[in-house]
Amino acid sequence: MEALDSGARLNAYSFNYNEILGGSIMSTSPKKIFTRIDSTRYTAYNLGNFREIPQIARLSEEQLFEIEVVGRVLPFKTNNFVVDKLIDWDKVPDDPMFVLTFPQREMLLPHHYEEMARLVKAGESSSVIREAADRIRLELNPHPAGQLDLNVPYLDGKPLHGMQHKYRETVLFFPSPGQTCHAYCTFCFRWPQFVGLSGLKFASREAEQLVAYLKAHPEVTDVLFTGGDPLLMSARRLADYLEPLIAAELPNLRHIRIGTKALSYWPYRFLTDADSDHIVSLLRKVAASGKHLAIMAHFNHPRELEPQEVQQAIQRLRSTGAVIRTQSPVLRHINDDPALWARMWNMQVDLGCVPYYMFLARDTGAQHYFAVPLVRAWEIFREAYQRVSGLGRTVRGPSMSTCPGKVQVLGVAETKGEKVITMRFLQGRNPDWIHRPFFAEYDDKATWLDELKPAFGQPRFFFEEELDRIYRESAFASS
Ligand SMILES: *Cc1c(COP(=O)(O)O)cnc(C)c1O
Ligand code: SF4
Secondary structure, eight states: OOOOOTTOOGGGOOOOHHHHTTTOTTTSOTHHHHTTSGGGSOOEEOTTTGGGOGGGGGSOHHHHHHHHHHHTTSOOOEEHHIIIIIOOGGGTTTOHHHHHHSOOGGGSOHHHHHHHHHHHHTTOOHHHHHHHHHHHHHTTOSSGGGTTTTTOOEETTEEOTTEEEEETTEEEEOOGGGSSOSSOOTTOTTHHHHTTOTTOOOOOOOHHHHHHHHHHOTTOOEEEEOSSOGGGSOHHHHHHHHHHHHHTTOSSOOEEEEEEOHHHHOGGGGTTSTTHHHHHHHHHHHHHTTSEEEEEEEOOSGGGGOSHHHHHHHHHHHTTTOEEEEEEEEOTTTTOOHHHHHHHHHHHHHTTOEEEEEEEOOSSTTHHHHOOOHHHHHHHHHHHHHTSOGGGTTOEEEEEEOSSEEEEEEEEEEETTEEEEEEEEEEESSGGGBTOOEEEEOOSSOOSGGGOOBSTTOSSOTTHHHHHHHHHHHHHHHO
16 A cells, blocks of 8 residues: 655645636536547547557456356446546556556356356457356345335335335435436445345435325435436436426435446536536535535545646535535555545645545455454544544544445443453434444454444344334335
C-alpha cells in the first residue's frame, strides 16, 4: 500500500473552477470548454474488448488470462476515464485503482479459480462456462443481510420489489434503469445484480408506488435512490422519478438522497454529457423544492478526488444546493492505511463534502480478498480520525451492514482482566437497539459480526432473541 502523507492537502492542484468557466458557475456550461476533448466520450470496457485498452499492453498474457477467468464469475466493466485518469499504470498490477476495477486472480478462491481456468483454457462453450459461473456465484453468498426477503415492503398486501425498507426513517428505492454503473468496483456487494443472477434483481418503474408507500408510512423521512448508480440514468428518466416525488408535497418526506459513484467514475455526467445541464437543473429544482438533497458519493481512494474533472463535477453538483456526503468500505489492497483515509477525508472537506461512513467489506463475493479484520479496521479508523479536524469527524465507522443493523466497532477495551470488542448499532431493525454498547470476546481475526462470541460468558448478544422473532414473523408473512 502506498504511504501517503496525511499532511498533504489539496494544494497539490491549483485549479479554480470560476476562472475556467469565465467567472460564473451558473452562466457558462462546461460543455463549451470540454467538448473539444475526445476523452469526454464514454467508452465502456468489458471482457469482450478490454484487450483494446492501449495501456493493457503492459500486462503479461498470463495476467490477461487471469482477468478473463475471474471476469467470467465476478462482473467486470470499466471505462476510458477510469483507465486514463484514475489508474496509475506505472504501479500496475498493485495500483489500488487497478485492483478496484480489474478482476484479480485471488478474488476467487483457489478451487473456484482452477475450475474456471480449466473451462476457459479448454475453450468450453459459453453455456458450459455460464453454468459453472452461476454455480460458483451461488457459493459466494450472493444475498447477504437478508436483502431478498426481510426488507421488502408491502403495500395493500403486495410486495414492492423495487424497494427496501429496513430502517424506520429511510426507504431504499431501486429505479430499474439505474441498476448498472459507469464502471464496476471489484468489491461491490451488489455484484449479483450485474451478472443477472436470477431472482436477485431489484427493479422498479413505479414512481407512483413509491409515493403511495410514503403516504402510507408517515414515519419515513428519507428516500434513498440507489442501484447500481441512479445517476447513470438519463436526466429525463431521473425526472420521471424525482418530479412526482416533489409534486406530491409529502410532509413526511424531508430528505432525498441519491447514491452515486459517477463523480469519480464518470465526472462528465455532470459536465459534458448530452444531458448534463438537464441533470444539474433537475437537481437544482429538487433542492429548491425545500427538500434536503443529499448526494451519497462513493470514493474509495484519495486519487479519485484528484482529477480536475472530478473536482469540477463536485463543485457543479454543490452549486445545485445538494450536500455531498461520502462513504467507502475499508478494503485490503485498496485503502487499508490510516494516512490514506486522513488524506481522503481532508480532501473531501476541502472540496465541501461531508465524510459520512466508513464501512467494512460485506460478507459476499470476494470478501476473503478485501476484508480487513474488525480490530484492524477500528485501528485504521481511529488513527485516521485523530489526524483530521472536527470538520472531518462527521464520519462514523467502521460499520458493518448486518442483518440486524449497521454495527459500529467502537474499539477494544479491557475490563476485569477480559479483553473485549465494544460495538453499538448505528441503525437497527428495531430502533431501540441503537446506541446500546455491547461486547464480544476479543478476536483479532474476525471480519464480521457472525464470527464473534458474546463476552462475559453470555450465551447470546442482547438483540438475538428478538431478531429470531423477526425472522420467524417474516417467514410467516411471506409464506
Ligand atoms: C445504510 C442503510 C440505510 C441508510 O442509513 P443511514 O444511516 O440513514 O445513512 C438505509 N437502508 C439500508 C438497508 C441501509 O443499509
Ligand atoms: S459504483 Fe457502487 S454499485 Fe457500482 S459497482 Fe461500485 S460499489 Fe457497486
